[in-house]
Amino acid sequence: MIRAIILDDQGRRKSRQEINQFFRNSKDAQEKIEYMKNAYSDTFVELLVDKERIGYRKQPDGLLMWEGSYLSRTSESVFSWGVVTEFFEGYMEKGRHSLAFGAETMPNQAEQLNLFSMPSETEVTNAIADEEKPIYHAKIPQEVIDKVLYTGESETVPYAVAARYSRDILAEERIAFLKTVFQAESGFGILHEKQQYTVWFTENGLDLSRGKRLRNGFSRTSLSWAEIDKRIETLLAEGAYLSQTELEKAKAFEFSDVSQRLLYLYGDIDQENEENRKYLPIIRGIRNISGGYPVWEQELPKLLAEKSSAQAIYEEFKIFSQDYAQNRDILRFHYHRVGDLERDLELLTLPKREFTAQQDFQRQCQKFISENEVEKVLSGGSSISGGKFRIYSYFSYPHSLQEKADFLKNEYGTGGVGYKGFSENHDAKGIEIKKAYDGIAYDKRFLKWTDVARIVESLVAFTNT
Incomplete structure (x- = not known):
């Protein structure tokens, strides 16, 4: 029309x-x-x-x-x-x-x-x-899709994927796992042959389009989780997912990840109750070694890499898991995903597939911060209690662009938030967003408060339409 x-x-x-x-x-x-x-x-x-x-x-x-x-x-x-x-x-x-x-x-x-x-x-x-x-219709190059799948938003994603796919499990379980590492409502920008692409993961799979922003309709390419799973399987089989050195790192990552989660869980067992001290004796033995977490996180992966000791730890954990299901007071905190950890331990005891990389294969991916990522950051509000509601209320009434910018500047104040691979800082000048991959910064965006006001204005404008 x-x-x-x-x-x-x-x-x-x-x-x-x-x-x-x-x-x-x-x-x-x-x-x-x-x-x-x-x-x-x-x-x-x-x-x-x-x-x-x-x-x-x-x-x-x-x-x-x-x-x-x-x-x-x-x-x-x-x-x-x-x-x-x-x-x-x-x-x-x-x-x-x-x-x-x-x-x-x-x-x-x-x-x-x-x-x-x-x-x-x-x-x-x-x-x-x-x-x-x-x-009018732009087919996304296969190379771009492959780069998305072997890069991920963080550097641990491809290692976790390769490790999980090395285990003999059904496609349904692989797909369920993919949804946890390629998290919905997240994405990034990719530069391929001087063309920008925006990629975004959803509950249904992966959406891609050319440009700094994800487009809809005929200009968007979508992959279901089943298609993503099939393509990753192909890349691993063809040796075009990770280099040989990285495939070895993926093996180590699997043992390290499970070890860390086991150690943290054991630390949250209520040891004041003597009855609870019977759980996970092998892990207790590791924690009795002097040197603390740096030493424990070196020693436990060695045990998990051995099939017999991995089997023994898995059997101990099954007892703990069964009892915990009946008595949650065994743990002082309940953020641990006990069922997932039990399954991951079981996988360490199952037959394993070996992947071999192409001799000269090396991952290459140049990333940038997409407009969708900027909007996602700003849609979270000022990170101050009630801030998102105050911003929405203010922008729901007529104000000039400068008035909106001044309001946002006062609402946000000076501060920021950060975690591995991401940081957002704001002051009287505006908001700066930075992203990194594997410890290397790859892009940053600075937005003046008038720029922020325009974006927030567009986010609020059609919320109720």
């Missing part, structure tokens, strides 16, 4: 009559494109056409159009200003609307161009050679 959007004046500073008059007087294509770009204001607009909701908003590189309500949109695409200009001129030349009184004859269903349609080259031609054409 592009025509309805192109002909709508609500989101423009200039009316159709004014644009038409300028186009009649100007023969320069670039002038027309610039005029069209400047004719639009930076505002969200939604329309109801034939009982279907559609909308649009000005972007630096074109006009963003979507179907459905913005936050639950079913498709979207950015049309470059050159294409927007051509559409407008095309409608005028074909006499499909009247400019005399601002009246228009709405197209019938056969005439409407749906956002899912792929216009032919004759319908969308570009008069300016260097003007970027919109992506």
Whole structure:
């Protein structure tokens, strides 16, 4: 329904009559494109056409159009200003609307161009050679998908995946595991052959699209968890998931990860109750070694790497797990995933598959912070109690952009938050977001408070639509 959007004046500073008059007087294509770009204001607009909701908003590189309500949109695409200009001129030349009184004859269903349609080259031609054409359908290169799967958001992801896939388990269990390491509502940007891609994991699998932001509809490629599982299996079998050195690290990672969780769990057993001191005697023996956690975390993986001792630890843990299910007072804290840990110990006793990497294979992936990541950070609010509600309430009423920016600056104050691979810091100047992978910083974004206000404005604008 592009025509309805192109002909709508609500989101423009200039009316159709004014644009038409300028186009009649100007023969320069670039002038027309610039005029069209400047004719639009930076505002969200939604329309109801034939009982279907559609909308649009000005972007630096074109006009963003979507179907459905913005936050639950079913498709979207950015049309470059050159294409927007051509559409407008095309409608005028074909006499499909009247400019005399601002009246228009709405197209019938056969005439409407749906956002899912792929216009032919004759319908969308570009008069300016260097003007970027919109992506009506962009197939994501297989190399990009593979990079996503063997990189992950953090450096431990591919090691955890390779270790789990080395065990002889069913696809259903592998997929359940993938959902824990490739967490829903997380993602990142990838630069591949000078083209940016945004990737985002969901409850249903993986979504990818070209650009700094995840797109909807025909410009998005989606993979189900079953497809992700199958592709990882293929990459491991072909030796194109990790290098040989990294495959060895994956083995060590598995033992180290289970060891750390066992040691922390044992530390939370209520030892004041003598009855509880009978549990996990092998782990107790490790903890009796002098040197503390640095030494224990070196010694326990050695035992887990030996099948006989791994079996013995697993048998001890099964007794603990059965009793804990009946008496939760055995542990002082209950954040430990006892069932998962029991299963992971069992896997160490099962037959193992060996993977071999291609001789010269090395992972390569250049990442950047996507717009979706920025929005996710800002959607969490100020991290101050009640902050998210105060921000939502303030932005629900009319205020100038500067007033909103000042409000956010005062609400956030000075501070920040960080964990491995991520940090967010804010002060009177704005917000800075940094991300790292395997200890190496790869991108940072600084947003002035007016920039933050614009993004928050868009997040709040259609929350209730």
